Amino acid sequence: MSKESILPQVRDNFKIDSLVSKPQNIGVITKEEATKLNATLFEFSYGKCEGGFKLDIFWAVDSEQKVIDCKMLVFGESELTAIASVAGLVVKNKNMQEILNLKEKGLEYFLRENPNRAALPKSMKFLTNVVIDALHKCAKSYLKEPIEDEVVDEFSGATLNFIKESIKNFNIQTLEDLIDYTRAGAYDKSCQYIGAGENFSKYYLTDILRDTLKEIENEKKRGVKVSDKAFKEMNIDEKRVAIEAIIDKHIRHMLIMDGGDMEILDIKTNGENTDIYIKYLGACNGCASASTGTLFAIEGILKQKLDPDIRVIPL
Numbered sequence: 001m002s003k004e005s006i007l008p009q010v011r012d013n014f015k016i017d018s019l020v021s022k023p024q025n026i027g028v029i030t031k032e033e034a035t036k037l038n039a040t041l042f043e044f045s046y047g048k049c050e051g052g053f054k055l056d057i058f059w060a061v062d063s064e065q066k067v068i069d070c071k072m073l074v075f076g077e078s079e080l081t082a083i084a085s086v087a088g089l090v091v092k093n094k095n096m097q098e099i100l101n102l103k104e105k106g107l108e109y110f111l112r113e114n115p116n117r118a119a120l121p122k123s124m125k126f127l128t129n130v131v132i133d134a135l136h137k138c139a140k141s142y143l144k145e146p147i148e149d150e151v152v153d154e155f156s157g158a159t160l161n162f163i164k165e166s167i168k169n170f171n172i173q174t175l176e177d178l179i180d181y182t183r184a185g186a187y188d189k190s191c192q193y194i195g196a197g198e199n200f201s202k203y204y205l206t207d208i209l210r211d212t213l214k215e216i217e218n219e220k221k222r223g224v225k226v227s228d229k230a231f232k233e234m235n236i237d238e239k240r241v242a243i244e245a246i247i248d249k250h251i252r253h254m255l256i257m258d259g260g261d262m263e264i265l266d267i268k269t270n271g272e273n274t275d276i277y278i279k280y281l282g283a284c285n286g287c288a289s290a291s292t293g294t295l296f297a298i299e300g301i302l303k304q305k306l307d308p309d310i311r312v313i314p315l
Contacts (some may be wrong), residue, residue: 013120015113016082023081025088027071029058039068048136049075051156052183053127055084057132059091062140067091067099069304073202079124081130084108091135094259099139104169106257125170126183133162146299152203153191158184167212178205229289231274231307236267243267243276251298260284262298265315273309276302280314299303 002090034041039060042075047054053076060069070088087107108128111119120127140147142261148161166172166181175192181184185205190197193206226245229236234242243264243315255261280287286293299312 008027011110011187016111016119019082019085020078024085025071026081027072028056028073028083029060029071029312031070034060034069037068038062039187042138042142042218044134044138047076047130047136047201048159052076052187053130055080055131057134057138059138059142060213064095065142066093066095068093077124077127078129079120080127083107083111083127087131090257098256098259101256102132102135103253104128107132109254110166110257122177123180128185129166129169129181129184133165135259135298145247150203152205152208153184153188153199154189156183156186158182159210163205164212165207168216172209173213174183175209178209200271232272232309239267239274240264242306243302246302247298250301250305255282255284255294258283258287260287273311274307274314275311277313279315 029041031041037060042059042061044057044059045054046057049108050180054074056073058071058073059067062068070091072084072088074091090107090110091103094102100270104125107117108125109115111128114118137147148159151160151161151162152163162186163182165177167178170177172178172181175185178193185192185196188199190199191201191203191205195206226242227234230303231242233237247262247264254263260280261277261282262280264276265279266277268277278298279285287294295312295314299310302310303311
């Protein structure tokens with residue numbers, strides 16, 4: 001893949017354009033500023049300039065390990081500034097575990113101008129992907145947890161775990177998509193496959209892709225299978241599995257981005273209707289929109305994906 005082939009496509013997103021021209025949460029936090037907030041300063045660097053991107057993260061962390069302020073210094077494509085602006089907003093008032101639960105899908109959703117249209121073209125998905133990876137590694141570093149550091153591509157700094165997680169998160173099936181989403185092997189082809197470049201590599205992307213896809217397939221075989229029956233023909237247990245699958249895929253990441261979550265308490269069949277009783281967790285519990293906008297969004301997705309006669313009832 002040539003360097004030209006991974007250059008960003010033209011975007012059509014006013015929200016991103018606005019954040020590029022007027023960025024937020026960009027800059028540094030000093031020790032003095034953190035002290036005034038009754039917090040301690042934590043710094044973390046991710047990526048490198050020679051690889052095309054770098055993030056210097058500054059967190060003001062309070063005594064409960066919550067990030068009460070966040071700023072970043074950014075080197076890379078202009079869109080990275082917009083993504084970092086939103087990421088800085090997203091992590092505020094979250095603790096380390098909540099940050100570790102953040103997903104790329106949630107960050108990308110926040111960047112959308114139209115909820116039904118992707119914020120960025122596929123060739124730029126890499127940017128939201130690395131920002132989430134940076135936030136995860138920053139949280140692990142703060143908690144003094146080990147950070148996986150098996151580097152696959154020295155140029156981009158892409159690690160083995162980052163590549164495997166990208167394959168799982170984006171359902172990557174081809175080498176070309178793997179390069180798009182991770183930038184591994186984009187400039188130095190040596191790690192793509194044996195003989196692709198001048199140097200030998202400890203890991204090759206084609207091998208990682210093959211092995212990870214096998215892992216995914218094995219996990220599916222071991223896991224609970226969603227019934228292929230029509231939703232109304234399922235029993236309660238089968239409905240629960242189908243509902244949980246939709247929540248995990250389309251809903252949960254949005255709640256987690258706001259510091260919340262949800263759990264299913266009960267499912268009942270009332271005539272043609274399937275009533276799903278839920279409990280909001282974290283920041284969603286008591287949130288004003290939990291009984292309006294958030295509820296309508298959850299119910300709407302379940303109606304669209306499973307059955308129009310679903311009703312969601314928060315308790």
